[in-house]
Amino acid sequence: MKAYTILIVILIYSVISAQTFFEDSLNVETNSEKENPENLEVNGYIRGVFFAGKVPNKKEAEMKTGYGEISLKFKVEKEHFGGAFSELRSSGGYKSDNSFTNIDLREAYSYVYAGPVDFKIGKQIVVWGRADGINPTNNITPYSLFDFTTEDDDRRSGNFIVNSTINLEPLKIDAIWIPFYTASEYNIDGFEFEKKYPDFNLKNSGFALKFDLTFPSFDGSVSYFNGYGTTPGIDATQDSSGLNLNLKPSRVHVFGIDFSATPDGAIGLRGEAAFSLPYENYKENLYVYNPFIKYIVGADKEFGDFNLIVQYIGTYVFDYEENSIKNPCYEVENFNRLFFYQTDKTTYSISIRGELKLLYETLKMEVFTMYNFTTTELLLIPKVSYDITDAFTVSAGGRVFIGKEESLYNKIDSSLNGIFVQLKTSY
Amino acid sequence: MKKFFLIAILFMAASFLEAEETINPEIIVKDAQDLTKLKGMEGISTLTIIDGKGNQRIRKIATVTKLYDEGKTEKKLMKFISPADVKDTGLLTFDYEKKDDDRWLYMPALRKTRRIISSEKSKNFMGSEFSYADMSYPDINEFSYKLIGKEIIKGEQCWVIEIKPKTSDIADENGFSKKTAYYSVKDKIIRKSIYYDLDGSLHKELETKEIQKIEGSSGQYKIMHMVMINKQNGRVSDMKIDKIKYNEKIEDKYFTTGYLEKK
Numbered sequence: 001m002k003a004y005t006i007l008i009v010i011l012i013y014s015v016i017s018a019q020t021f022f023e024d025s026l027n028v029e030t031n032s033e034k035e036n037p038e039n040l041e042v043n044g045y046i047r048g049v050f051f052a053g054k055v056p057n058k059k060e061a062e063m064k065t066g067y068g069e070i071s072l073k074f075k076v077e078k079e080h081f082g083g084a085f086s087e088l089r090s091s092g093g094y095k096s097d098n099s100f101t102n103i104d105l106r107e108a109y110s111y112v113y114a115g116p117v118d119f120k121i122g123k124q125i126v127v128w129g130r131a132d133g134i135n136p137t138n139n140i141t142p143y144s145l146f147d148f149t150t151e152d153d154d155r156r157s158g159n160f161i162v163n164s165t166i167n168l169e170p171l172k173i174d175a176i177w178i179p180f181y182t183a184s185e186y187n188i189d190g191f192e193f194e195k196k197y198p199d200f201n202l203k204n205s206g207f208a209l210k211f212d213l214t215f216p217s218f219d220g221s222v223s224y225f226n227g228y229g230t231t232p233g234i235d236a237t238q239d240s241s242g243l244n245l246n247l248k249p250s251r252v253h254v255f256g257i258d259f260s261a262t263p264d265g266a267i268g269l270r271g272e273a274a275f276s277l278p279y280e281n282y283k284e285n286l287y288v289y290n291p292f293i294k295y296i297v298g299a300d301k302e303f304g305d306f307n308l309i310v311q312y313i314g315t316y317v318f319d320y321e322e323n324s325i326k327n328p329c330y331e332v333e334n335f336n337r338l339f340f341y342q343t344d345k346t347t348y349s350i351s352i353r354g355e356l357k358l359l360y361e362t363l364k365m366e367v368f369t370m371y372n373f374t375t376t377e378l379l380l381i382p383k384v385s386y387d388i389t390d391a392f393t394v395s396a397g398g399r400v401f402i403g404k405e406e407s408l409y410n411k412i413d414s415s416l417n418g419i420f421v422q423l424k425t426s427y
Numbered sequence: 428m429k430k431f432f433l434i435a436i437l438f439m440a441a442s443f444l445e446a447e448e449t450i451n452p453e454i455i456v457k458d459a460q461d462l463t464k465l466k467g468m469e470g471i472s473t474l475t476i477i478d479g480k481g482n483q484r485i486r487k488i489a490t491v492t493k494l495y496d497e498g499k500t501e502k503k504l505m506k507f508i509s510p511a512d513v514k515d516t517g518l519l520t521f522d523y524e525k526k527d528d529d530r531w532l533y534m535p536a537l538r539k540t541r542r543i544i545s546s547e548k549s550k551n552f553m554g555s556e557f558s559y560a561d562m563s564y565p566d567i568n569e570f571s572y573k574l575i576g577k578e579i580i581k582g583e584q585c586w587v588i589e590i591k592p593k594t595s596d597i598a599d600e601n602g603f604s605k606k607t608a609y610y611s612v613k614d615k616i617i618r619k620s621i622y623y624d625l626d627g628s629l630h631k632e633l634e635t636k637e638i639q640k641i642e643g644s645s646g647q648y649k650i651m652h653m654v655m656i657n658k659q660n661g662r663v664s665d666m667k668i669d670k671i672k673y674n675e676k677i678e679d680k681y682f683t684t685g686y687l688e689k690k
Binding site for chain 1: 469476478482484485486489490491504506508510511512514521526527528529536537538539541542543544545546547549550551553554555662677679680681683684685690
């Protein structure tokens with residue numbers, strides 16, 4: 001009864017708190033009350049993309065993909081009560097020798113504001129973590145590594161989530177329920193997998209909590225995720241037809257922390273760490289990884305128009321044992337270890353992101369690089385973009401994985417290495 | 428009788444000169460700053476950037492501000508309404524009187540808020556001729572002030588004040604070695620400002636086009652329209668407040684990273 005009373009009070013509060021001029025002005029471009037009584041806002045982009053890459057097992061180049069894509073974003077505001085948002089992407093073109101047409105409802109959700117509580121339900125993308133580029137606390141929505149895309153956000157995809165945020169400044173609490181499992185996409189040249197994903201069942205749903213604090217000069221959070229990992233492992237089963245490779249996720253607990261700070265205004269500090277603990281026994285299940293801790297500490301500094309972020313990344317694998325060649329599933333286990341960065345008990349990497357903005361921020365040059373000192377693997381992601389005029393941009397870049405034989409980067413280089421050119425118009 | 432008049436005139440001239448000498452330029456600058464600080468405000472602005480060839484780029488920005496700590500801190504949220512490629516980008520600033528600002532940037536492509544470094548105030552704001560230093564209140568104590576005379580600017584008598592950063596680090600941070608600023612004798616609001624770069628060469632000129640006395644405030648003003656001209660490359664940036672609403676009761680919820688991330 002008490003809970004109902006509190007809920008009613010919150011709802012009444014939200015109803016009587018009027019929408020301000022500032023909130024109205026955010027929709028000023030489209031919101032003339034007479035012309036657009038529904039407060040419908042439509043925007044998005046149209047782009048053309050071409051990718052070239054490496055021929056598998058050869059030092060030759062080939063065309064990988066070329067496509068055109070339209071993004072349609074719809075937003076409807078229902079005064080100060082809430083609204084809805086969706087993004088639909090449709091693309092068509094060629095990938096290798098095949099033509100394709102694809103329609104993807106990337107996000108579609110409704111939201112309601114109830115006093116200090118924001119409530120969202122539907123297909124949505126959630127991103128957690130304060131480190132740059134590598135976020136071990138980010139486990140809510142899938143992130144697909146195996147696509148030729150020009151922007152990091154393209155790798156994200158939405159899943160159905162019930163998401164509530166309680167704003168009690170300086171504290172913000174995020175409580176998330178993930179009823180249905182959605183996995184990151186795997187497209188590795190030469191491998192066929194059967195997907196053995198969790199059933200649509202209440203006990204297979206996941207949930208996550210995050211307590212986020214924001215103060216002047218410092219902000220940080222502690223988080224917890226309980227659910228199936230969006231990156232499945234590879235399991236092997238034997239039947240009359242032979243050895244079958246299956247994609248199977250393991251249920252995990254992930255305990256996370258992150259922070260960012262600007263102690264003197266001149267240098268930024270950031271850090272993130274997560275401890276991942278699988279439910280199932282990793283000694284008995286091939287697809288289950290060992291418990292591990294991943295941590296990132298870094299600093300960023302600006303030198304005029306040049307921004308530099310340097311991060312140190314470490315991983316510690318618990319109960320680590322060498323994979324024995326006598327192991328009947330040696331190959332599969334090796335692949336899983338590569339994928340979950342568990343080839344060594346400890347691994348150390350450094351990431352550097354440099355970004356230079358020139359010509360009054362119309363020309364942007366950026367490079368993200370990561371070098372793993374333990375496995376001697378190198379990742380390079382350069383990008384140059386130029387705004388021809390407002391909302392009309394040409395960009396070029398690439399992604400290069402370099403690794404010694406038998407390393408992960410060596411295995412995936414022909415699937416993922418590529419250079420691109422893109423022309424994008426936003427509206 | 429003649430002698431008496433002469434003495435009287437000399438006495439008046441001396442007392443006038445003495446009054447001019449006792450005018451403290453630092454107080455004028457501080458007063459000018461305080462007079463444009465509003466307890467709370469919501470507005471929509473248009474920033475037009477014109478390059479040397481006459482090409483225009485137009486940005487629309489929604490802004491909400493509120494004063495805290497008896498006016499010593501201004502919290503400001505800016506959200507970009509257009510063009511489409513920067514829409515929903517947001518900048519939250521806690522502008523302190525005596526220390527570096529706190530700033531958070533929300534970029535829709537990253538889907539998260541990033542705390543950003545605030546010491547590089549000389550960087551241009553969204554590709555315009557305005558710098559981040561121009562968009563916030565400077566720490567009065569970081570500069571030295573010298574009253575160098577009076578001048579008429581567009582029919583308005585102004586004090587001409589030379590403003591210099593006290594150290595080379597402060598000059599580097601703010602991007603100028605000297606600034607000559609013109610403050611109206613009548614209302615103390617800035618009318619014009621001439622910037623010299625770190626080499627001492629003429630760099631930019633700021634012109635105040637429109638000033639509005641804010642109804643309901645305690646005698647506060649808002650610069651509604653200002654233009655910055657880069658004298659070295661001919662670029663012009665025009666910042667105009669299209670709509671403004673004085674509101675002392677702005678809710679605190681706007682000045683949170685949670686609100687910054689709202690679409």
